[in-house]
Amino acid sequence: MRWRVLLFAGLRDAAGAAELEVEVRHAGACVADLRAAAEVLCPALARHTYRVAIEARYAGDAEALPAAAEIAFLPPVSGG
Amino acid sequence: MRWRVLLFAGLRDAAGAAELEVEVRHAGACVADLRAAAEVLCPALARHTYRVAIEARYAGDAEALPAAAEIAFLPPVSGG
Amino acid sequence: MTEAAAFACRVGAGPVDGEWARAGAAGPDAGCVVLFLGTVRARSRGKQVVRLEYQAYPRMVEAELARIAAELHSRHELARIRVEHAVGPVEVGEASVAVAVSAPHRAAAFAAAGELMDELKVRVPIWKHELYPDGSTWIGLGS
Amino acid sequence: MTEAAAFACRVGAGPVDGEWARAGAAGPDAGCVVLFLGTVRARSRGKQVVRLEYQAYPRMVEAELARIAAELHSRHELARIRVEHAVGPVEVGEASVAVAVSAPHRAAAFAAAGELMDELKVRVPIWKHELYPDGSTWIGLGS
Numbered sequence A, B: 001m002r003w004r005v006l007l008f009a010g011l012r013d014a015a016g017a018a019e020l021e022v023e024v025r026h027a028g029a030c031v032a033d034l035r036a037a038a039e040v041l042c043p044a045l046a047r048h049t050y051r052v053a054i055e056a057r058y059a060g061d062a063e064a065l066p067a068a069a070e071i072a073f074l075p076p077v078s079g080g
Numbered sequence C, D: 001m002t003e004a005a006a007f008a009c010r011v012g013a014g015p016v017d018g019e020w021a022r023a024g025a026a027g028p029d030a031g032c033v034v035l036f037l038g039t040v041r042a043r044s045r046g047k048q049v050v051r052l053e054y055q056a057y058p059r060m061v062e063a064e065l066a067r068i069a070a071e072l073h074s075r076h077e078l079a080r081i082r083v084e085h086a087v088g089p090v091e092v093g094e095a096s097v098a099v100a101v102s103a104p105h106r107a108a109a110f111a112a113a114g115e116l117m118d119e120l121k122v123r124v125p126i127w128k129h130e131l132y133p134d135g136s137t138w139i140g141l142g143s
Helices: A009-015 A031-041 A043-047 B009-015 B031-041 B043-047 C019-025 C058-075 C106-123 D019-025 D058-075 D106-123
Strands: A002-007 A019-023 A051-054 A057-059 A071-074 B002-007 B019-023 B051-054 B057-059 B071-074 C007-013 C032-039 C051-056 C081-091 C095-103 C126-132 C135-139 D007-013 D032-039 D051-056 D081-091 D095-103 D126-132 D135-139
Touching (some): A002 A031, A009 D135, A019 A031, A031 A043, A031 A051, A057 D058, B002 B009, B002 B031, B009 B043, B009 C135, B019 B031, B031 B043, B031 B051, B057 C058, C007 C058, C019 C032, C019 C081, C032 C106, C032 D106, C058 C081, C058 C106, C081 C106, C095 C106, C106 D106, D007 D058, D032 D106, D058 D081, D081 D106
Parallel strands (some): B002 B071, C007 C081, D007 D081
Antiparallel strands (some): A002 A019, A051 A057, A051 A071, B002 B019, B051 B071, C032 C095, C032 D032, C081 C095, D032 D095, D051 D081, D051 D126, D081 D095
């Protein structure tokens, strides 16, 4: 299955793109699987710390990825 | 010696005046002496709680009264 | 021009809108401004309030606020403090007091603005006269 | 008209001036409004700042702020919460964020406004790009 992954801030600069299409081939993919697949596709991501959001909510690494969900990789925030 | 005493809020209403002229006859008068003299002059004051300020600063009952100082009797405040 | 004063206050006919206080406290040296606005509530102590009327001892309001501001500047790292308080009538929904504190960091600004209001309520010679449909009362300790 | 919403936010081109947040939080049921304005400082981490540029994930900014607001409403007795955050460029001295909290009593409004800023800084997906005379950097944990 494929997911659209939004990238922000330093992560976006590192990838040279505001979003990626990431595929995870095995069934029942979780957040950790998506991280791993994204870092194979774009090795620069692996040098960054980031959290993952599913449908605009923070998700843990063990959470399952719903089909067609909007995923985002979020470096440490600095609003305010 | 005589002092001008400013009254505020419920104290002003009780006295029916915004200020009083209060005399203390003995030398070396302190705040407590002025309270006592004022309450003789205007007995309604005795039914109220109030603090005393000398030259716009809170003063204790034992403080001496400088000649010609501006005195104020201040009921519990309620600004804000 | 020297730097804007560390403290300033205004005591006059209300209502206040907070803009004088906010603008006076703001500045490029301050990472934040905390503005407190106290507004007149429609009900107080279970009674319907028509409006308030504030009385003040203006000379001492300014002196006492200046002392409070000096204490706050000594306890916290602050840029500027501004206080405005209405005297005379203030209607329901209008603001009677505005406090603005600017600081390099927000924790100090929040703490100082809260402490200023705490001190103002117990030390600054201003009195609130609440007017109801059927009477009025001076508010104070125990009333 | 129903009562004004317990929470609302705006995320858009800056700077913010605080008036939208303050006006939206105010109301005759609230005894006070606390407004926090975060402004861009001329220096950051020892460097001269030319300006900031904020990037945001707007859909999640709104969702996360709504969750924070719900938490605050459950912890404190509050009337209304309003948050505005700039995206894009913000110059030195301008405000990037405004938070307004109204409540019947000031202790709750001060506490909630401070907690909202604490949570915003660690949870809300907004990123600050600091521009210096000789370069720029994304600010984040450890930077």
